[in-house]
Amino acid sequence: MKQDLLKRENQNEDDNLQEPDVQKELQQIRIGILGFGTVGTGVYRIINQHQDDLQSQTGSQISIDKILVNSLDKLRSVDINPDLLTTDPNDVLQDPDIDIVVEVMGGVTEAREYIAQALKLKKHVVTANKDLIASYGGELLSLANENGCDLFYEASVAGGIPILRGLGEGFSSDRITKMLGILNGTTNYMLSKMAQEGMDYDTCLKQAQDLGYAEADPTSDVEGLDAARKIAILGTLGYHTEISLDEVDVLGISSIDQKDVQYGKEFGYELKLLGIADRQEDEIELSVQPTFIKKSHPLAHVDGVYNAVYVHGESVGETMFYGPGAGEMPTATAITSDLVTVVKNIKLGVNGRGKVAPYNIKKMKPKERRYQRYFVRLIVQDESGVMATIAESLSKYDMSISNMVQKPLEDQQAEIVIITHKASLSALESWKGSINSLNPTMKLASYYPVEGGE
Amino acid sequence: MKQDLLKRENQNEDDNLQEPDVQKELQQIRIGILGFGTVGTGVYRIINQHQDDLQSQTGSQISIDKILVNSLDKLRSVDINPDLLTTDPNDVLQDPDIDIVVEVMGGVTEAREYIAQALKLKKHVVTANKDLIASYGGELLSLANENGCDLFYEASVAGGIPILRGLGEGFSSDRITKMLGILNGTTNYMLSKMAQEGMDYDTCLKQAQDLGYAEADPTSDVEGLDAARKIAILGTLGYHTEISLDEVDVLGISSIDQKDVQYGKEFGYELKLLGIADRQEDEIELSVQPTFIKKSHPLAHVDGVYNAVYVHGESVGETMFYGPGAGEMPTATAITSDLVTVVKNIKLGVNGRGKVAPYNIKKMKPKERRYQRYFVRLIVQDESGVMATIAESLSKYDMSISNMVQKPLEDQQAEIVIITHKASLSALESWKGSINSLNPTMKLASYYPVEGGE
Numbered sequence: 001m002k003q004d005l006l007k008r009e010n011q012n013e014d015d016n017l018q019e020p021d022v023q024k025e026l027q028q029i030r031i032g033i034l035g036f037g038t039v040g041t042g043v044y045r046i047i048n049q050h051q052d053d054l055q056s057q058t059g060s061q062i063s064i065d066k067i068l069v070n071s072l073d074k075l076r077s078v079d080i081n082p083d084l085l086t087t088d089p090n091d092v093l094q095d096p097d098i099d100i101v102v103e104v105m106g107g108v109t110e111a112r113e114y115i116a117q118a119l120k121l122k123k124h125v126v127t128a129n130k131d132l133i134a135s136y137g138g139e140l141l142s143l144a145n146e147n148g149c150d151l152f153y154e155a156s157v158a159g160g161i162p163i164l165r166g167l168g169e170g171f172s173s174d175r176i177t178k179m180l181g182i183l184n185g186t187t188n189y190m191l192s193k194m195a196q197e198g199m200d201y202d203t204c205l206k207q208a209q210d211l212g213y214a215e216a217d218p219t220s221d222v223e224g225l226d227a228a229r230k231i232a233i234l235g236t237l238g239y240h241t242e243i244s245l246d247e248v249d250v251l252g253i254s255s256i257d258q259k260d261v262q263y264g265k266e267f268g269y270e271l272k273l274l275g276i277a278d279r280q281e282d283e284i285e286l287s288v289q290p291t292f293i294k295k296s297h298p299l300a301h302v303d304g305v306y307n308a309v310y311v312h313g314e315s316v317g318e319t320m321f322y323g324p325g326a327g328e329m330p331t332a333t334a335i336t337s338d339l340v341t342v343v344k345n346i347k348l349g350v351n352g353r354g355k356v357a358p359y360n361i362k363k364m365k366p367k368e369r370r371y372q373r374y375f376v377r378l379i380v381q382d383e384s385g386v387m388a389t390i391a392e393s394l395s396k397y398d399m400s401i402s403n404m405v406q407k408p409l410e411d412q413q414a415e416i417v418i419i420t421h422k423a424s425l426s427a428l429e430s431w432k433g434s435i436n437s438l439n440p441t442m443k444l445a446s447y448y449p450v451e452g453g454e
Numbered sequence: 455m456k457q458d459l460l461k462r463e464n465q466n467e468d469d470n471l472q473e474p475d476v477q478k479e480l481q482q483i484r485i486g487i488l489g490f491g492t493v494g495t496g497v498y499r500i501i502n503q504h505q506d507d508l509q510s511q512t513g514s515q516i517s518i519d520k521i522l523v524n525s526l527d528k529l530r531s532v533d534i535n536p537d538l539l540t541t542d543p544n545d546v547l548q549d550p551d552i553d554i555v556v557e558v559m560g561g562v563t564e565a566r567e568y569i570a571q572a573l574k575l576k577k578h579v580v581t582a583n584k585d586l587i588a589s590y591g592g593e594l595l596s597l598a599n600e601n602g603c604d605l606f607y608e609a610s611v612a613g614g615i616p617i618l619r620g621l622g623e624g625f626s627s628d629r630i631t632k633m634l635g636i637l638n639g640t641t642n643y644m645l646s647k648m649a650q651e652g653m654d655y656d657t658c659l660k661q662a663q664d665l666g667y668a669e670a671d672p673t674s675d676v677e678g679l680d681a682a683r684k685i686a687i688l689g690t691l692g693y694h695t696e697i698s699l700d701e702v703d704v705l706g707i708s709s710i711d712q713k714d715v716q717y718g719k720e721f722g723y724e725l726k727l728l729g730i731a732d733r734q735e736d737e738i739e740l741s742v743q744p745t746f747i748k749k750s751h752p753l754a755h756v757d758g759v760y761n762a763v764y765v766h767g768e769s770v771g772e773t774m775f776y777g778p779g780a781g782e783m784p785t786a787t788a789i790t791s792d793l794v795t796v797v798k799n800i801k802l803g804v805n806g807r808g809k810v811a812p813y814n815i816k817k818m819k820p821k822e823r824r825y826q827r828y829f830v831r832l833i834v835q836d837e838s839g840v841m842a843t844i845a846e847s848l849s850k851y852d853m854s855i856s857n858m859v860q861k862p863l864e865d866q867q868a869e870i871v872i873i874t875h876k877a878s879l880s881a882l883e884s885w886k887g888s889i890n891s892l893n894p895t896m897k898l899a900s901y902y903p904v905e906g907g908e
Contacts, residue, residue, distance in 0.1 A: 162624025170616025173790030323773030336627030
């Protein structure tokens with residue numbers, strides 16, 4: 001058995017090596033890292049801890065040769081040879097011995113410039129930078145292509161979950177019709193707390209900040225911008241057309257009322273901040289918004305800081321990928337797995353040649369054809385005939401009621417919570433605009449899309 | 455935008471083509487299919503329905519040229535040119551124009567022979583045959599390697615879920631420590647019914663058979679053999695060592711008592727038939743057995759005929775892949791995505807060179823070090839001192855009680871349900887053997903491992 005193994009291993013090595021005379025020599029692959037925060041440190045850890053495995057998998061010795069840092073004197077959580085550190089990006093970008101550049105510095109302007117420079121110097125690039133890829137992915141992928149270089153970015157969406165590979169390879173033969181993603185751990189943590197412990201928004205945010213899950217300025221997370229970047233990247237890959245960030249309708253969670261979370265639960269729904277990419281025929285729509293999903297939906301049980309991407313394909317049907325959406329080691333795993341692919345490609349001599357460029361012409365779906373069910377909460381005067389008035393007003397805009405509950409409030413007011421049948425976004429907006437003129441005492445307190453059902 | 459797209463697409467094509475003078479010509483890839491049951495029909499459907507997409511992704515025209523069938527006269531659910539059908543395997547295997555053979559005939563002896571023959575004739579192979587891969591995967595992969603051919607088998611584990619890609623590529627840089635799989639849709643459907651509707655085993659089986667989820671002879675599903683083959687394949691890939699089927703401890707669901715399912719629920723657990731692959735240090739253990747998992751575990755909500763594989767990696771942490779484990783179109787999607795990879799490899803000229811052969815020496819973990827928590831149900835005479843006797847007997851074998859509940863039965867008997875702390879498998883077996891001599895009126899009604907916790 002052991003001999004068998006060795007025999008097969010050697011055969012494999014023989015086949016993989018380009019030149020027979022270097023058969024016994026391990027190829028040396030040199031890496032430069034731009035940025036040495038938590039994720040950069042994680043990549044350093046994995047490459048050092050898993051060196052044997054990486055070597056067995058790639059037939060190469062992978063070493064980190066240079067790391068761009070902000071400050072040489074900063075205390076680090078790993079023991080590192082100070083000679084590896086530099087504050088000059090050119091020490092990484094211009095070093096002819098460096099084969100692959102890992103960009104984990106974040107930000108857009110400098111990262112874009114450095115990556116472009118690396119690609120022009122025929123260095124392969126692995127990045128975790130969703131802001132950059134969502135805005136300049138197409139441009140940089142073209143540049144990589146022109147220079148015969150790999151540019152991989154698995155870590156930019158849903159951290160440790162290999163979803164980009166799943167879409168690009170696992171479902172390459174299928175036609176993806178829908179993607180729903182819990183793509184931001186901070187907001188999912190907050191919504192889980194609101195649902196499970198009845199906390200209000202401000203308390204949740206404070207707690208998330210105390211635990212380090214949310215930043216001091218939480219705007220990008222709670223207003224849905226972070227998730228929007230990720231659904232734009234998923235949409236581009238899944239629908240083979242270049243989606244730009246401004247084509248994603250974005251609504252965050254900052255105005256969510258605890259009441260809605262609890263009313264939704266009564267109807268059997270969980271409120272999640274979903275990135276949604278939908279394609280029917282050739283028309284696509286993309287959004288990020290707090291959305292109610294049925295408890296029986298696989299996404300409904302994704303709680304805390306975890307991420308998940310639900311993918312529906314015409315042939316494969318319903319699938320879901322679940323895992324950690326952020327964090328040092330999960331993100332570093334995605335980056336290092338991309339590195340392994342680059343190294344294998346170097347051995348095979350096929351860098352920059354496996355990618356499929358977007359080939360579909362983009363058609364965004366207009367509001368008139370964007371159908372959804374809605375959860376609607378109204379505050380009304382509790383007087384006879386009010387229900388009839390509401391039902392009538394809805395039917396004027398081709399909307400109708402699927403479920404309804406009325407709750408008494410103080411001062412002879414009442415709350416009416418409705419789940420509608422499917423209605424177009426334009427119908428919802430028109431109806432919304434008409435409420436006030438219909439009855440000046442009636443107030444639309446909130447509304448959310450409801451995923452699934454008729 | 456449109457121009458940009460076209461520009462990038464063309465660049466990509468330029469780069470991908472091997473020879474400049476065939477730039478405008480689409481490469482023709484010819485496929486032969488062995489077997490034309492539901493899955494074979496699914497592959498035929500996808501290749502015809504998604505021809506445009508497949509062409510855009512691979513730059514090749516993929517056609518099905520020959521299909522091996524049992525009978526030429528059988529009524530088919532797809533319109534098909536009768537000239538494509540043959541009852542002679544040599545019409546597929548010996549046809550020099552056929553580049554790729556898809557094996558979906560099932561069975562082991564003939565499939566093994568035909569695949570070997572195809573590989574020797576330098577044809578790439580895609581198969582969905584878990585029986586074959588679990589028993590002869592190593593041998594056939596070596597043969598593929600020797601002949602510079604691809605041999606892919608994504609469809610053999612968990613149908614439409616791209617889990618083999620996830621392990622082999624997505625987590626290539628990580629060290630997988632644990633895999634837990636709901637790998638058999640039939641038994642998961644039955645256990646879901648037992649848990650949710652309180653049905654007994656026989657009624658569930660009958661229903662599964664009526665719905666076509668279970669075969670007339672359900673042995674392979676209900677006794678865990680089907681799941682064992684899949685966990686052996688996952689273990690081989692995840693731990694980089696060749697696992698053989700007889701190294702998997704197998705226990706099916708046929709002796710499960712409805713009572714245990716309900717008692718487990720009272721403790722907050724769901725009973726699932728799990729394929730388990732565990733690695734600690736260098737020692738591995740593999741099993742298929744009905745196992746209780748906490749309701750908070752992501753696998754606990756995988757119900758009905760769905761499959762899911764939970765993967766824990768040293769760096770990435772907890773992940774899960776969920777989707778349809780069987781069925782015509784999901785399985786066909788996995789096969790056709792493998793076909794896409796083969797076609798891309800043909801264009802790049804790298805077939806048979808991307809695979810990593812198993813490189814770890816195999817060490818199976820002995821029973822003395824296989825630790826688990828256990829759910830144990832005992833039937834006892836309800837007399838004073840019985841609890842002390844049980845606790846004492848457990849402690850003799852270094853076992854201890856974490857949770858316990860006592861339920862009265864008729865005739866002064868009682869049921870005692872215990873969740874233990876972690877104990878070794880050898881301790882459990884020794885304790886089990888000692889029960890009868892301890893107290894002849896005491897009976898061990900059932901026991902199951904409990905996943906997670908201390």
